[in-house]
Amino acid sequence: MTENTQRNREAEVNLLAAAREAQWSAAAFMGPNAVKVVSPAKVNLLLSIGARRPDGYHDADTVMHALALHDTVYLRVQPASEDEVAQLAEQAAAGRVDIALGGPAGNLAVAIDLADRTGADLSVPAADNLAFKAADALARALGREGAEIVQLRIEKHIPAEGGLGGGSSNAAAVLVGLASQWGVSPDDARVVATAQALSADVAFFLQGGCAQLGGAGEVLQRILEPSRKAVVLVKPAGGVSTAAAYRAFDEAPAPVSAALLQAAAAAASADGVPLANNLAFAAESLLPELAGVRAWLADQVGAENVLLCGSGSATFAVAESFAEASRIATAALSRGWWARPTSFSGLRAAVVPGR
Numbered sequence: 001m002t003e004n005t006q007r008n009r010e011a012e013v014n015l016l017a018a019a020r021e022a023q024w025s026a027a028a029f030m031g032p033n034a035v036k037v038v039s040p041a042k043v044n045l046l047l048s049i050g051a052r053r054p055d056g057y058h059d060a061d062t063v064m065h066a067l068a069l070h071d072t073v074y075l076r077v078q079p080a081s082e083d084e085v086a087q088l089a090e091q092a093a094a095g096r097v098d099i100a101l102g103g104p105a106g107n108l109a110v111a112i113d114l115a116d117r118t119g120a121d122l123s124v125p126a127a128d129n130l131a132f133k134a135a136d137a138l139a140r141a142l143g144r145e146g147a148e149i150v151q152l153r154i155e156k157h158i159p160a161e162g163g164l165g166g167g168s169s170n171a172a173a174v175l176v177g178l179a180s181q182w183g184v185s186p187d188d189a190r191v192v193a194t195a196q197a198l199s200a201d202v203a204f205f206l207q208g209g210c211a212q213l214g215g216a217g218e219v220l221q222r223i224l225e226p227s228r229k230a231v232v233l234v235k236p237a238g239g240v241s242t243a244a245a246y247r248a249f250d251e252a253p254a255p256v257s258a259a260l261l262q263a264a265a266a267a268a269s270a271d272g273v274p275l276a277n278n279l280a281f282a283a284e285s286l287l288p289e290l291a292g293v294r295a296w297l298a299d300q301v302g303a304e305n306v307l308l309c310g311s312g313s314a315t316f317a318v319a320e321s322f323a324e325a326s327r328i329a330t331a332a333l334s335r336g337w338w339a340r341p342t343s344f345s346g347l348r349a350a351v352v353p354g355r
């Protein structure tokens, strides 16, 4: 190969890489076919898990609160021909592209660019991504049979397997983003039912702010006044699988006391809800380092209340101020843990207007 041919080949490869990159650039998600959706994290102020039901799920009484910490989901919908979607399906089947096919007639091609900004380098095949599952479920619920390509770019700031609901929040963001593109209200009964069928956390993120939920955690009971307080999050390197935490819980189920449940039910605002999580013991049995994180956080000056986030492995503390939360987060980072200062928020999965 001459030097010139070699140089031309390299230029060709660079052009291909640039074209691929451009497909996912911020500019690609501008315009009428695209939306930017905020996708917040949550914590459970109260998580009271009850009996295991015949369907394998557990009764749950929970008060969830959205945080200011959030992922961002960029979403673009392009009408396509059936041939285009069929070609993408062929390439996906041959393992040449990571595109998941869904919708009522396999008519929806979904490509996902997951940009992990948490330092963990999360990688999830498109078909396993909760964001794809949400797109597939909504297309079916709305009976959308036309060929379409949905392109998603998910910028992740919420660590996975932290009990912060990141994946579920991304799913809710996709429901809301697609609903807006498909001319359906995010409060439409079919969107709400799709969220509830996906999971308790997805259902919560449609509502956001602070809310109490029952059933298996997916049935909205009431809305509470959000808190304005600061929060610090600390997570060791390991995660806790939610399903494994529930299994460990079944080996030693311990109910939240009736007095605490009554106090939570009587609280009109998030600040009045007593903190409790009866999954914490199970999570600590799976990841013993969690007990060390809890004890360390409880010892920090300026940390008011400490509780495991959902099924773990993040722990949160309510802080006296954002400055205190930042100081504690810095100290936690120096111990090798992931940590962030943030605050409670009234956010929900919602399209960012005016772009």
Ligand SMILES: C[C@](O)(CO)[C@H](O)COP(=O)(O)OP(=O)(O)OC[C@H]1O[C@@H](n2ccc(N)nc2=O)[C@H](O)[C@@H]1O
Residues within 6 Å of the ligand: 044, 047, 056, 057, 058, 059, 060, 062, 163, 165, 168, 198, 199, 200, 201, 202, 216, 217, 242, 243, 246, 310, 311
């Ligand atoms: C721990 C929480 O995050 C608290 O908000 C939720 O209860 C779980 O939320 P999630 O991760 O969205 O949960 P899902 O995806 O619905 O369930 C994951 C697994 O957790 C178990 N699971 C979940 C919810 C529930 N009420 N009972 C359960 O037993 C089931 O084994 C299920 O297969």
Ligand SMILES: Nc1ncnc2c1ncn2[C@@H]1O[C@H](COP(=O)(O)OP(=O)(O)OP(=O)(O)O)[C@@H](O)[C@H]1O
Residues within 6 Å of the ligand: 122, 124, 128, 129, 130, 131, 154, 159, 160, 161, 162, 163, 164, 165, 166, 167, 168, 170, 171, 201, 240, 242, 310, 311, 312, 313
């Ligand atoms: N969009 C997504 N973001 C993060 N994880 C995803 C996503 N889609 C699928 N997953 C898978 O789900 C797993 C759990 O991720 P997630 O961030 O939802 O955990 P979590 O915060 O502990 O969940 P929850 O609080 O809802 O129990 C990940 O390990 C990953 O394999």
